[in-house]
Amino acid sequence: MPLPDKHLPSFHIREAREADRRALIPLINSAFSVETFLEGPRTDEERLGAAMEKGTILVAEDREGNLLASVYTELRDRHGYLGMLAVDPAHQGSGLGRRMMEAAAERFRGVGCEALEITVLSLRPELLPIYRRLGFVETGTEPFHYPHPLAPGLECHCIVMKKTL
Numbered sequence: 001m002p003l004p005d006k007h008l009p010s011f012h013i014r015e016a017r018e019a020d021r022r023a024l025i026p027l028i029n030s031a032f033s034v035e036t037f038l039e040g041p042r043t044d045e046e047r048l049g050a051a052m053e054k055g056t057i058l059v060a061e062d063r064e065g066n067l068l069a070s071v072y073t074e075l076r077d078r079h080g081y082l083g084m085l086a087v088d089p090a091h092q093g094s095g096l097g098r099r100m101m102e103a104a105a106e107r108f109r110g111v112g113c114e115a116l117e118i119t120v121l122s123l124r125p126e127l128l129p130i131y132r133r134l135g136f137v138e139t140g141t142e143p144f145h146y147p148h149p150l151a152p153g154l155e156c157h158c159i160v161m162k163k164t165l
Contacts, residue, residue, distance in 0.1 A: 016057035031086035080108030119158040136161035
């Protein structure tokens with residue numbers, strides 16, 4: 001899916017393959033490096049492997065085969081779950097994240113999904129307006145459940161957001 005955006009290199013979106021794992025881990029961890037409130041990296045070999053077994057990861061790849069972005073997708077009944085949207089820091093703010101979300105939404109529409117759902121950590125309030133602009137609305141909260149603990153003294157919960165397709 002080449003794009004005419006002058007700020008982005010040409011890229012296409014495809015499903016991640018096993019061979020992408022080595023490049024996905026540093027891409028995801030660099031995209032989430034701002035999350036200093038979590039102890040340890042955002043993902044690792046074990047967590048990424050489990051995600052790839054349970055759902056599908058979409059990746060944006062440039063002409064040279066470099067991964068620029070990724071998003072985790074999982075079919076849950078009649079809605080699609082999206083998580084761990086990661087954009088290479090060099091391309092953040094360029095619209096690539098929005099295009100990844102649109103590609104995931106199209107895939108879910110194609111299998112008859114009625115809605116998309118995401119969760120946003122309460123310690124990342126700057127993300128809420130971004131997802132609202134993409135059509136998501138807050139629908140509730142969930143307890144924080146993550147394999148890596150929070151830095152000492154912090155509290156967090158997950159904000160559930162939904163978008164009708």
